[in-house]
Amino acid sequence: MTSPAPTQSAKSGSCGCAPTTATAEMDAKLRARIESHPCYSEEAHHHFARMHVAVAPACNIQCNYCNRKFDCANESRPGVVSELLTPEEAAHKVLVIAGKIPQMSVLGIAGPGDPLANPKQTFRTFELVAEQAPDIKLCLSTNGLMLPDHVERIKQLNIDHVTITINMVDPEIGAKIYPWIRYNRRRYTGIEAARILHERQMEGLEALRDADILCKVNSVLIPGINDEHLVEVNKAIRDRGAFLHNIMPLISAPEHGTHFGLTGQRGPTQKELKFVQDNCSGNMKMMRHCRQCRADAVGLIGEDRSQEFTKDKFLTMEPEYNLAERQVVHQSIAEFKAELARAKEAVEAARPVVEDSPKILVAVTTKGSGLINQHFGHAKEFQIYEVDANEVRFVSHRKIDHYCQGGYGEAATLDNIMATIADCAAVLTAKIGTCPQDKLATLGVEVVEAYEAIDVVARQYYDRKLSEQPAVSRQPVAVAP
Ligand code: CLF
Ligand code: SF4
Numbered sequence: 001m002t003s004p005a006p007t008q009s010a011k012s013g014s015c016g017c018a019p020t021t022a023t024a025e026m027d028a029k030l031r032a033r034i035e036s037h038p039c040y041s042e043e044a045h046h047h048f049a050r051m052h053v054a055v056a057p058a059c060n061i062q063c064n065y066c067n068r069k070f071d072c073a074n075e076s077r078p079g080v081v082s083e084l085l086t087p088e089e090a091a092h093k094v095l096v097i098a099g100k101i102p103q104m105s106v107l108g109i110a111g112p113g114d115p116l117a118n119p120k121q122t123f124r125t126f127e128l129v130a131e132q133a134p135d136i137k138l139c140l141s142t143n144g145l146m147l148p149d150h151v152e153r154i155k156q157l158n159i160d161h162v163t164i165t166i167n168m169v170d171p172e173i174g175a176k177i178y179p180w181i182r183y184n185r186r187r188y189t190g191i192e193a194a195r196i197l198h199e200r201q202m203e204g205l206e207a208l209r210d211a212d213i214l215c216k217v218n219s220v221l222i223p224g225i226n227d228e229h230l231v232e233v234n235k236a237i238r239d240r241g242a243f244l245h246n247i248m249p250l251i252s253a254p255e256h257g258t259h260f261g262l263t264g265q266r267g268p269t270q271k272e273l274k275f276v277q278d279n280c281s282g283n284m285k286m287m288r289h290c291r292q293c294r295a296d297a298v299g300l301i302g303e304d305r306s307q308e309f310t311k312d313k314f315l316t317m318e319p320e321y322n323l324a325e326r327q328v329v330h331q332s333i334a335e336f337k338a339e340l341a342r343a344k345e346a347v348e349a350a351r352p353v354v355e356d357s358p359k360i361l362v363a364v365t366t367k368g369s370g371l372i373n374q375h376f377g378h379a380k381e382f383q384i385y386e387v388d389a390n391e392v393r394f395v396s397h398r399k400i401d402h403y404c405q406g407g408y409g410e411a412a413t414l415d416n417i418m419a420t421i422a423d424c425a426a427v428l429t430a431k432i433g434t435c436p437q438d439k440l441a442t443l444g445v446e447v448v449e450a451y452e453a454i455d456v457v458a459r460q461y462y463d464r465k466l467s468e469q470p471a472v473s474r475q476p477v478a479v480a481p
Contacts, residue, residue, distance in 0.1 A: 033160060033214060036105040036330065037137060038301050040161060040216060040244060042394055045289050045301045046370040047333050050106040050139070051097055053090035054082035054295040055125050056118035060145050061181040061197065064259040065220060065250055071295040072111035073258075074165035074218060075141040077251070082112050082296035083311045087121055091128035092319060097298060097309060098133055099320025102329040104298075106161070108139040111295030116146040119153075126157050133321050135330075137161065141218070145181060145197055147204030155211045162208055163246075164201055165218040167226055169236045171195040176225050179259070202240060209241030216244040216287065221268045221276055222260070223250070234280040245280060246287035249273050270396065288396055300368050302381060302397065340370050344455045357389030360425040360462065363398075363445075364454050372450050372457055376432035382421055385454065387462040392455045418443060425465065428457050 038045035059068060066073045071080050085093065094107055107129055109115045115122040126138050140154065141163040154162060168174040174194025181193040188196055208215045217237045219230055226233070234245055250267040252260040259265075268276075277286050291301050299305035363382040365374040379400065386395045400417050418439055421427060426446040437447050450457045 036333075037139070037161060038106065039108075039139075039163075039246075039287065039290065040214065042287070042289050043337070043370070044105075046366075046368050047103060047337060048106070049101050049104040049298070049300045050108055050293075051094065051101075051104055051298045052082075052108045052110050052293070052295050053085055053093060053125060054112050055085050055087055055090050055121045056109060056111060056115040057084055057113050058117045059113035059143075060117040060183065061114070061143050061193075062179050063143075063220075064177055064179065064265075065222070065252060065261075067257040067261075068113070070112075070256065072113055072141075073251070074114075074143060074220070075108075075110035075163060075293075075295070077292045077294060080294045082294060082306075084112065085311070087124035087128055089311070089315065090125045091132065093309060093314045094129050094136065095132060095319030095321040096314050096317045098136060098326065099322060100317075101299065101305070102326045103300075103333060104136075105330070106137045106139050108141060110141040110163075114143050114145070115140055116142045116150055119146070119150060123153060123157065126159060130157060133323075135323060135326060139163070141165070142204075143197070144201035144204045145183060146200075148200060148207055151204065151207040151211050151213070154208075154213060159213070161214050161216065163216045163218055164204060165220070166201050166205075166233055166237060167220050167222070168194065168229060169198060169202075169233050170229060171198055173226055173229050174198055177222065202236070205237060205240040205242060214243045215241070216246055217242045218246045218248060218290075220250050221247050221273055223266060223268050223272060225265075227268065227272065227276060230276055231279055234283055238284045242284065244285045244287050246290050247273065247277050247280065248290055248292055251292070270398070274396065289394060291397065303368075336369065340453050340455070343453050344459075347456050347459045351390070354389035359386050359388045360465065361386055361395070361423060362458050362461065363421040363424045363427045364458075365427070365429040366454065370454055372428045372452060372454055373430050376427065376429040376436055379429075382424075382427075383454075384421075384424070385458050387458050389462070389466070392458045392462075414439060418445075421445060426461055428454065428461070 034040040036044055036048045038048045038050050063073065071082050097104055109122050109125060129136060138159040139161040140159050144164040147164065167177050171191045171194035174197060175191045178194050178197060180187055180189045181197055183196055205215060219233055221227055221230060230247060237245060252258060252265050252267055254261045277288060280286060289301060294306055296306050297304065298309055362385050364372055364385060365376055365379040366372055366383055367374045381397045381399045383394060384396045384398060386393045398420050400420050414436060422443050424445055426448055427440060428448045428450060430451050431449060432447055440447055448457060448461055
């Protein structure tokens with residue numbers, strides 16, 4: 001590898017000039033709106049938790065990847081059933097969890113059906129929470145059919161984050177995804193149904209933009225149906241002011257009993273998913289840290305604490321919401337994030353931007369907080385970062401089985417884990433045993449043991465590899481199929 005040619009400073013604006021004061025102010029305002037939202041900010045998801053309450057049972061459309069015995073698959077992991085709550089029970093649950101998990105910053109309503117097909121329950125829940133827990137951000141996810149009718153109410157209630165699931169902008173493609181919708185007391189099918197849904201989604205998106213409400217769009221990637229089409233979807237939503245695009249893989253296990261599951265429609269490989277995400281990423285911000293959580297999810301994204309707060313348990317708990325205590329916790333998170341930023345700045349400062357530097361993938365074991373702070377054997381997933389000379393960038397997570405089972409490593413599980421990260425140059429982990437370390441060595445995957453900021457260790461590792469040229473040989477980096 002030849003030595004890098006210095007170009008413009010990494011800290012200048014996209015045009016190469018310093019950002020104007022107005023742009024900087026706008027950026028700061030936007031940052032403030034997302035900095036504690038774990039879905040809208042990749043950085044925030046290391047530090048802040050979200051919770052969902054399942055208050056919305058009905059749905060007004062049919063998606064071919066959904067079986068209504070389970071939760072809405074537009075924002076939830078397919079095949080999961082949540083306990084339905086009344087708005088009062090839901091508000092009680094929020095006040096309990098806001099005390100027990102003070103880093104919980106966002107309440108989302110995402111099912112189990114469509115929140116706006118159940119506007120009474122959805123808005124009553126938000127009202128109760130806003131009255132009693134004013135620091136909690138409110139978040140809503142919808143298929144968009146009824147969105148234009150509710151934007152005013154959403155604005156009044158200070159719901160600043162809305163997700164619409166948009167899988168198509170072409171009704172002919174839509175007809176392959178949605179067999180029917182129910183709208184204005186009538187059932188529509190085929191292309192007509194998809195056309196109405198599409199028009200309502202676009203109208204809702206524009207209304208959110210005009211009301212200055214941040215909008216994320218989820219799209220389910222369905223190979224052979226909308227994989228090539230999602231670039232058009234991406235353009236249409238960007239033109240209408242969407243803030244973030246979350247392209248999620250179709251999950252279509254036959255045991256979930258969905259139309260796609262039963263007809264053999266497959267989901268995308270990781271490589272196909274990354275390809276589409278990368279194709280769309282030049283146009284607007286992409287969300288890559290979504291875990292397709294449950295309609296009653298609780299905790300950091302990637303951890304699931306919902307079983308600690310089932311109805312039989314949380315109804316016996318006293319609400320412990322305390323605004324002052326929560327503010328202290330949030331302040332300490334802000335200080336910790338600033339410390340991480342300074343550590344990152346120290347290793348990134350004055351680095352020139354390098355065109356076409358080689359990229360490597362590293363796999364990280366973490367419990368959150370932006371740190372490498374988890375034992376290899378305790379990891380349930382790896383966070384995958386792509387590193388080049390300019391950037392340490394989170395690109396995906398890969399789920400794995402626990403390696404440590406009662407203190408003993410299981411050989412078959414270990415083999416699966418190895419296959420999961422075989423395309424990575426290194427594993428960054430807090431601690432690892434000799435057996436997995438030896439196996440990784442045979443695959444050419446290095447191990448870096450550290451208890452430090454992910455960005456810092458990844459950067460130092462990359463720079464070391466660079467200095468050992470031509471040892472950085474995994475270029476361009478392939479993502480495991
Ligand atoms: Fe919930 Fe959705 Fe709000 Fe987040 S989830 S309603 S925006 S608070 Fe987040 Fe979960 Fe992915 Fe959703 S990880 S499924 S994107
Ligand atoms: Fe299922 Fe959600 Fe689609 Fe309704 S909008 S059919 S609940 S995935």
